[in-house]
């Protein structure tokens with residue numbers, strides 16, 4: 663090996679590394695999410711109301727992870743030191759998503775700060791619960807959701823940033839500024855995000871390899887599947903919520919239309935009666 667060559671930890675072929683084990687055991691989950699994204703992401707980036715619902719879901723999930731993680735690392739428990747050595751504040755997404763949401767909700771935090779949809783409420787409660795009972799399970803979210811930002815996230819970023827439909831109020835002059843204000847989610851405040859990713863993966867591996875028992879590692883792998891499902895279910899929940907709203911609107915329109923016909927018919931009948939009985943004018 664030449665002097666310049668750097669050792670990547672964990673190597674992609676290291677089948678004992680927890681991160682690699684998670685990737686290999688969640689391959690099907692990732693394929694499922696890719697299929698979902700292939701259909702729903704183009705819709706989201708052409709409709710600001712759908713896009714903001716999507717990042718609102720991510721906001722609640724990332725906030726739950728970061729709130730509970732920060733609580734845990736500030737304690738002095740068996741796991742807090744390990745989690746502290748892995749976590750890097752540059753990865754935090756809560757504030758960045760909050761900024762994006764402020765743009766998409768016109769500066770009205772009351773519109774997005776508390777989860778309303780059932781699955782999102784359940785997800786935040788689930789994260790809180792595991793953090794209390796088995797804090798090492800936070801490692802599942804620390805792998806799945808944060809490393810996704812460096813892979814799928816970097817694929818999505820330019821598409822969101824360049825979507826003319828997402829920032830409709832912006833003119834060609836200030837488009838770049840508006841797009842930048844609404845895409846904090848995808849950026850890291852570091853010179854080289856790929857270095858951050860590599861360092862994070864390395865610390866994750868070094869801290870977990872000997873510290874966790876095999877039983878704990880298996881539980882983290884299982885929880886990683888839950889993390890993927892959480893995102894898939896959350897996306898599907900938004901879709902059914904929007905379909906329900908559309909259905910209700912269509913139902914309301916039909917109701918108004920049918921009422922209008924009834925009123926029209928009644929007016930016609932009254933008109934005929936008045937004409938025939940009161941004015942004794944034949945109808946034809």
Ligand code: HEM
Nearest residue numbers: 681685695696699805806807809810813814815817890893
């Ligand atoms: C459009 C959607 C997505 C695309 C195109 C995509 C694409 C990719 C690609 C190409 C990789 C391999 C990167 C590498 O080997 O360095 C990857 C890895 C990964 N993705 Fe995705 N992804 C998407 C969405 C997601 C989502 C929503 C999640 C999480 C819920 C996710 C979680 C992951 C994880 C955990 C890895 C492994 C990262 C690592 O070990 O460094 N991906 N993705």
